[in-house]
Every structure is written in C-alpha cells, then in structure tokens.
Amino acid sequence: MPELPEVETVRRGLAPVMEDAVIEAVTQNRPDLRFPFPDKFVERLKGARVKHMGRRAKYLVVELDTGEALIMHLGMSGSFRIELEEGNELPGTYHHPRSEAKAHDHVVFAMKGKTAEARIIYNDPRRFGFMDLVATSELSLCRHFEKMGIEPTGNELNGETISRLFAGKSTPLKAALLDQRLIAGLGNIYVCEALWRSGLSPKRKASTITRKSGKATERSELLALHIRDVIAEAIEAGGSSLRDHRQTNGDLGYFQHRFSAYDREGEACSKVECDGVIERMVQSGRSTFYCAKCQR
DNA sequence: CCGATTACCTGCACGC
DNA sequence: TGCGTGCAGGTAATCG
Structure with missing residues (x-):
C-alpha cells in the first residue's frame, strides 16, 4: 500500500490513541511477518507508555518510555484499524466499532489512555511489513535508518x-x-x-x-x-x-x-x-x- | 563498488 | 464455473 503520504496518514490516525497512552497488552498472532519479530517482543512492549508517534520515510516510529522505539513498516499491504468501545469515542473522531478478528490480523495493541481505551490492530495479507524494537538513542544508526536518504518534505529537498x-x-x-x-x-x-x-x-x-x-x-x-x-x-x-x-x-x-x-x-x-x-x-x-x- | 533482477506473499481481475 | 496468468503502493538478497 503505502508510500510516505499513506504512512503519514496512518501516523496521524494513530497518534491520538497512542500518544501518552500505555500499552496494556500485545497479542502477537504469528512468529514473523517479513522478518521474525524481535526477541521478547510482547514483554518489551507491555506496560510501556508511548511518548511520541513519529515517522521516518515510510516507517512509523513509536517512541516508548522504556528507552526503546517500536519501528513498524507496512510493506505493500499493511494497514491499521482502531477499534473503540461504544460510547468511548474520542471527541471529533469516528472509528470502527469493536469487532471479531479478521483474516490476517497479526498484531493487536490494547491501549489505555487517560480518557479512552482502544484496540489497534495491524492487518497485512501479504506480510511484507515488519516490526522491530531499537534503542531510541541508536535510531539513526539502526539498520533500517543508517543508510537512509533525506525526507522529500520540507526544505531539505531542493x-x-x-x-x-x-x-x-x-x-x-x-x-x-x-x-x-x-x-x-x-x-x-x-x-x-x-x-x-x-x-x-x-x-x-x-x-x-x-x-x-x-x-x-x-x-x-x-x-x-x-x-x-x-x-x-x-x-x-x-x-x-x-x-x-x-x-x-x-x-x-x-x-x-x-x-x-x-x-x-x-x-x-x-x-x-x-x-x-x-x-x-x-x-x-x-x-x-x-x-x-x-x-x- | 554498481545497477538490474529476483524473491518474498496473498488477493484480485482477466481471459479462456 | 474454474483455472492459469499477470499484476499490485514494499525492501532485501542475489546476480552479473
């Protein structure tokens, strides 16, 4: 699916339910997407608070209060949907009602924010996407970003x-x-x-x-x-x-x-x-x- | 090193 | 209707 504008759209959609919220639980339905999930993926996320929902090129970068960042790439067919309990909607937003799992739902994040609880579900039929955990201080040196070029937005590109x-x-x-x-x-x-x-x-x-x-x-x-x-x-x-x-x-x-x-x-x-x-x-x-x- | 091709995976549209 | 083919917004690995 996604080039930079699609990933930025996803980032903006996830930010209101992720930023300042705590990851209460993670359900990981398979051992790998395009690559294996990192060691102790669920344990390293559980209880973490999200400090910032960022993006670099086509990657989502979720900065946690544990000193690590969750890096997510959507490959060709990855998507997120947000499910909120009825009567629990965020002001000015509309989301999916809570529903049964769908085919190719690979990861579910249960988030608890100050005012709302949300389930964030990653679905990816082709499984070209992947997730990784990297020390926040090493982000720019990690294998995903080390050789990455400039952003095509803003003054850098001229x-x-x-x-x-x-x-x-x-x-x-x-x-x-x-x-x-x-x-x-x-x-x-x-x-x-x-x-x-x-x-x-x-x-x-x-x-x-x-x-x-x-x-x-x-x-x-x-x-x-x-x-x-x-x-x-x-x-x-x-x-x-x-x-x-x-x-x-x-x-x-x-x-x-x-x-x-x-x-x-x-x-x-x-x-x-x-x-x-x-x-x-x-x-x-x-x-x-x-x-x-x-x-x- | 470089540039080009292939592999990874599922779903869908199309032609026979 | 069913089946084979080709194509799809991604990157990494492999080949010359």
Missing part, C-alpha cells in the same frame, strides 16, 4: 540536493527517485506523478538533471518543487486508496482521484497543450506511467 545526490548516476531518473538511500519515502505512484508534473522522462539518466559542481539546475529545481507539492497534496488528501489503504478510522484516502499519470494508461495526457497519451512501460520490474510526448 534543486541543489537533487543535483548533488544524482550527480554521476547513470541509472534512469525514475530508479534514482525510488532509491531510498538518496531520497527516502517516495514510491511508484508519487515518482510517476512528480515526473509527469515536471515534464521529465523517467528514462533519462539521473545525472542529466545535475551539474558537476553540485549546483542546482532548472530541471532539478523543478523536480524538487513538484515532489514536495505532490507529497504535500497527497498527505492533505489522506493518501491514495487503490486496494488496501485506509485511514485508521476506515475512511478512504482520495488522492487517487487526482492522479495524472499513475494507473492512467491509454488516457489522454492532461498537460496543457499536450495531445499525448499516457503509456505504461516496465522499468526495473515495475510499471512506469508517463507521457512520452511532454516528458522529455
């Missing part, structure tokens, strides 16, 4: 950083944008969308939008601008719901209605003054949607 990061890269521009060691958080959808908005071909060598000095170029500025825009707009829209992604209260995200390229094979390109058609091709084993006419 023409100069892109120019510097992509300099000398002979890989296609699309592959460079998907490389989490350079920019962390983009996935197939938002890379296709940012390239379409920028009028840049996904096949172009990444180095061709850079300058040897590492200074920004017109193209790298344009790309940085559109990446930041499309990510911000998608977060605002609650992410994109294609198959699995839901907000934690069960609502769909709605950015999929605003796709210009992704999943629009055969449709007319909507760029002003362009009469091209969106095509699909395969790059490093994954679908790329683009307009060969206006993306150069």
Whole structure:
C-alpha cells in the first residue's frame, strides 16, 4: 500500500490513541511477518507508555518510555484499524466499532489512555511489513535508518540536493527517485506523478538533471518543487486508496482521484497543450506511467 | 563498488 | 464455473 503520504496518514490516525497512552497488552498472532519479530517482543512492549508517534520515510516510529522505539513498516499491504468501545469515542473522531478478528490480523495493541481505551490492530495479507524494537538513542544508526536518504518534505529537498545526490548516476531518473538511500519515502505512484508534473522522462539518466559542481539546475529545481507539492497534496488528501489503504478510522484516502499519470494508461495526457497519451512501460520490474510526448 | 533482477506473499481481475 | 496468468503502493538478497 503505502508510500510516505499513506504512512503519514496512518501516523496521524494513530497518534491520538497512542500518544501518552500505555500499552496494556500485545497479542502477537504469528512468529514473523517479513522478518521474525524481535526477541521478547510482547514483554518489551507491555506496560510501556508511548511518548511520541513519529515517522521516518515510510516507517512509523513509536517512541516508548522504556528507552526503546517500536519501528513498524507496512510493506505493500499493511494497514491499521482502531477499534473503540461504544460510547468511548474520542471527541471529533469516528472509528470502527469493536469487532471479531479478521483474516490476517497479526498484531493487536490494547491501549489505555487517560480518557479512552482502544484496540489497534495491524492487518497485512501479504506480510511484507515488519516490526522491530531499537534503542531510541541508536535510531539513526539502526539498520533500517543508517543508510537512509533525506525526507522529500520540507526544505531539505531542493534543486541543489537533487543535483548533488544524482550527480554521476547513470541509472534512469525514475530508479534514482525510488532509491531510498538518496531520497527516502517516495514510491511508484508519487515518482510517476512528480515526473509527469515536471515534464521529465523517467528514462533519462539521473545525472542529466545535475551539474558537476553540485549546483542546482532548472530541471532539478523543478523536480524538487513538484515532489514536495505532490507529497504535500497527497498527505492533505489522506493518501491514495487503490486496494488496501485506509485511514485508521476506515475512511478512504482520495488522492487517487487526482492522479495524472499513475494507473492512467491509454488516457489522454492532461498537460496543457499536450495531445499525448499516457503509456505504461516496465522499468526495473515495475510499471512506469508517463507521457512520452511532454516528458522529455 | 554498481545497477538490474529476483524473491518474498496473498488477493484480485482477466481471459479462456 | 474454474483455472492459469499477470499484476499490485514494499525492501532485501542475489546476480552479473
């Protein structure tokens, strides 16, 4: 499911029922997801209070008062749903009523907050997601984050950083944008969308939008601008719901209605003054949607 | 080192 | 209807 905007949507949904609440119980229904759960997973979580619900790229980072952080990745099909007892809803929110377990419910966190109790359920049919526990002080050095690139939100991402990061890269521009060691958080959808908005071909060598000095170029500025825009707009829209992604209260995200390229094979390109058609091709084993006419 | 391909897993849409 | 095929928002391991 999830690229950065979907994970950020999940983070915002979980924060009100996790922050300052205590993990009263954890039910772990299998020994592994993509990887085995860490040793004594349940014991290390039980009784911990959540200090902060954070995110790094596509990872959720739950900081605990035990000195450890719970790291969670949703893979392709992971999702969370929040169940609250009836009459126990948080002000201004709506969630699932308590229900029977569903297929592929792998982990349940029973949370006790100051005013409400909640069950937070992790469901993941394909089990490409995973969870890990890491000392909070070592977070940036842990195996998940050690080699991770910059966030595509905020001032860190600009023409100069892109120019510097992509300099000398002979890989296609699309592959460079998907490389989490350079920019962390983009996935197939938002890379296709940012390239379409920028009028840049996904096949172009990444180095061709850079300058040897590492200074920004017109193209790298344009790309940085559109990446930041499309990510911000998608977060605002609650992410994109294609198959699995839901907000934690069960609502769909709605950015999929605003796709210009992704999943629009055969449709007319909507760029002003362009009469091209969106095509699909395969790059490093994954679908790329683009307009060969206006993306150069 | 690099870049490209494959593996991991289930569900669903599609064509025959 | 049933079955085979291909495809899916992820990353890690493996191969040249």
